[in-house]
Amino acid sequence: MAIADETDHSGSEDGENYFVSMTDMMVGVLFIFIIMLMMFALDFRTKTEVQENAVDDARKMAHKLEELRGQVGAEITLLDEAQRVRREMLRDIESQLQAEGLNVRVDEANGVLRLTEDSVRFNPNEADLKFLALTNVSKIARVLERVLPRYSACRLQSNAPPCRASGAPSVETVFIEGHTDSDGPDAQNWLLSVQRAVNTYRHMMGEARALRMLRNQRGEEIVSVSGYAATRPIDAGSSREAWARNRRIDLRFVMEVDSRQRLGEILKLTEEMKKEIDRLTQASGSGR
Structure with missing residues (x-):
């Protein structure tokens, strides 16, 4: 069980998620890389004297850029699918809990x-959990x-179906989150929130x-x-009344997708493109 402390978590509920996934970081870096590449290409076109081999290199790099765009698009599609699966799961849980007479609220975005x-x-x-x-x-x-x-990567029971297909979105973690009101010493509230989460987990x-x-994919x-x-x-x-609402338990569902192989391919392609850019830069400088 992972227990968060004061240094690990801060900020508003709507302003942050548990962690930034590796895939999200990669997509952001790649978009910056593509923008820089487009700026270079525009500058390259303004050169009046360009060697033929540099032009050929530019065409090759344009082809690789198109390939890179396709791979990034596939990653975004996979992330969108993971979000769709999570919404489906949350609505299913919400519907069944409401059928049991429980009042719950769903924040699909987070x-x-x-x-x-x-x-x-x-x-x-x-x-302590008491009575109702x-x-x-x-x-x-x-x-x-x-x-x-239905949304987990694997189950340990001997009669369970096989693990989900690699790459299919599945649940990475379900965090049982404990919260307190703002009354009382801060150190006490940190301990109290963890105790509430642990007691809920145990029950x-x-x-x-x-x-x-x-189990998740790991x-x-x-x-x-x-x-x-x-x-x-x-x-x-x-x-x-406000304090009573804040003394609560949240369940946070974090999804995972198996993107390691695709991310490795994208990294390899970006490295090749970097080499192409270095050659084009040298050719552009010598053609002035």
């Missing part, structure tokens, strides 16, 4: 299922046990043991915990 104070309520300065909260967490665990296997695993059998358990103290309020007010 992949968060928010358990409102009507579903899981904590008393001030307490981390225990019953509701049991319902949540059983719904996750039904839904998550879920006791009610739905099959959840611990679910073979790790997908259900984990984190705590945020009062750093991610959903109600900025200072009333008792």
Whole structure:
């Protein structure tokens, strides 16, 4: 179980995700690379004296650029598919929880299922699940046990179907996130938020043991915990009602796609293009 601390997490709920995926970073870098390449090409065209071999190199580089654009487009399509699969999963979970009489809210953009104070309520300065909260967490665990296997990379049971096909979007992690209100010492709230998440995790695993059998593409358990103290309020007010809403549990669903091979191909292609640019730069300078 991964437990977040004060140095690891800060900022608003809507302003950040858990982490920036390697694929997202690659796509951003590649777009910058393509823009720089286009600027170079425009400058290259303005040269009146260009050697023939440099022109041939330019054509080759244009072909590689088109290939690169196609690969980046494929990565974006895969990311879009992962987002679509997550929305489908969240709506399925939401529908089943509502059928159980639980009031939940879904933030599709950030992949968060928010358990409102009507579903899981904590008393001030307490981390224990009591009365109705225990019953509701049991319902949540059983719904996750039904839904998550369809979106997980692997299951450990001997009678389980084979792992999902490589490259297919699947769940990387489901974080059980604990939150507090802004009242009380900050250090105490950090500990309290983690305790709330851990207690929720333990009760879920006791009610739905099959959840611990679910694995991501690296073979790790997908259900984990984190705590945020009062750093991610959903109600900025200072009333008792606002504090009650902020003493909550969120479930955050992080998706993964197997992009390692494609990213390796893109890196190789960008390196080849860099060499082409270096040659064109030298040819452009000698043609002046």
